[in-house]
Amino acid sequence: MVRYILGIFLAASVLVACSTNPITGRSQLSLVPESELQSMANQQYRQFLTESKVVSPSGDRDAEMVRRVGNRIATAVTNFYKQQGLASKLEGYKWEFNLIRDPAANAWAMPGGKVAIYTGLLPITRNEAALANVMGHEIAHALFQHGNERMSQGLAAQGLGTGLAVALANKPAATQNIFNQAFGVGTTVGVLLPFGRKQELESDRYGMIFAAMAGYNPREAIALWERMEAASNGNKPPEFLSTHPSEGRRKAQLEKYLPEALKYYKPGK
Numbered sequence: 001m002v003r004y005i006l007g008i009f010l011a012a013s014v015l016v017a018c019s020t021n022p023i024t025g026r027s028q029l030s031l032v033p034e035s036e037l038q039s040m041a042n043q044q045y046r047q048f049l050t051e052s053k054v055v056s057p058s059g060d061r062d063a064e065m066v067r068r069v070g071n072r073i074a075t076a077v078t079n080f081y082k083q084q085g086l087a088s089k090l091e092g093y094k095w096e097f098n099l100i101r102d103p104a105a106n107a108w109a110m111p112g113g114k115v116a117i118y119t120g121l122l123p124i125t126r127n128e129a130a131l132a133n134v135m136g137h138e139i140a141h142a143l144f145q146h147g148n149e150r151m152s153q154g155l156a157a158q159g160l161g162t163g164l165a166v167a168l169a170n171k172p173a174a175t176q177n178i179f180n181q182a183f184g185v186g187t188t189v190g191v192l193l194p195f196g197r198k199q200e201l202e203s204d205r206y207g208m209i210f211a212a213m214a215g216y217n218p219r220e221a222i223a224l225w226e227r228m229e230a231a232s233n234g235n236k237p238p239e240f241l242s243t244h245p246s247e248g249r250r251k252a253q254l255e256k257y258l259p260e261a262l263k264y265y266k267p268g269k
């Protein structure tokens with residue numbers, strides 16, 4: 001009897017712990033309530049902004065562009081989700097797009113839609129459409145809750161698979177530590193650890209689609225990755241290059257995704 005009940009309990013836990021993303025169709029480990037994670041991320045993002053050189057979009061063309069491109073893609077994605085009857089999946093998202101004065105060629109997104117683009121990236125993106133493809137990639141990470149998945153894997157690995165609320169109550173220091181590791185908080189604030197290969201490819205694919213939906217040419221993604229690879233030679237690679245096996249294979253992947261993204265692309269929108 002005990003075993004039977006335990007079996008039901010375990011089955012229920014697994015059901016609760018995994019969620020299938022309605023866009024990608026992929027089942028993801030999800031031990032942390034997204035609302036909880038978004039509130040932790042918001043707190044960390046605020047702290048990051050006060051400790052960083054944020055470029056004001058009023059009076060700076062680049063910062064204005066970052067905000068404009070981000071908002072255009074967020075609007076396109078929101079409309080797409082509404083059309084699919086998935087508006088509720090965007091609950092709690094409050095998109096923010098800030099340009100940070102920092103020579104690193106970096107960009108990242110935290111849960112709930114908190115995005116940072118570093119000025120060091122702009123000489124490599126060169127044009128607005130290429131920037132849109134990077135931002136589409138980062139928006140996809142936030143949208144598909146890759147941060148939640150990574151943190152859930154961290155919790156599970158440390159035997160804290162009961163969920164964040166319980167973990168917080170029992171081992172607050174350990175839970176905060178896992179969040180910090182998952183989001184690069186601490187000595188390297190804002191330097192996110194690489195996502196897994198599946199997550200990166202997902203973000204590449206949908207990043208191009210989301211950019212295209214907002215009226216940006218997804219072809220720019222391919223030229224951009226060539227420039228990124230050249231620019232990162234010998235340096236620490238940025239988030240979106242860090243987990244890919246080789247430039248050649250990634251370029252082939254992007255080329256494979258291009259026809260699908262082009263279906264959504266209406267130039268001059």
Ligand SMILES: [Zn+2]
Pocket residue numbers: 137141195199200203239240
């Ligand atoms: Zn990425």
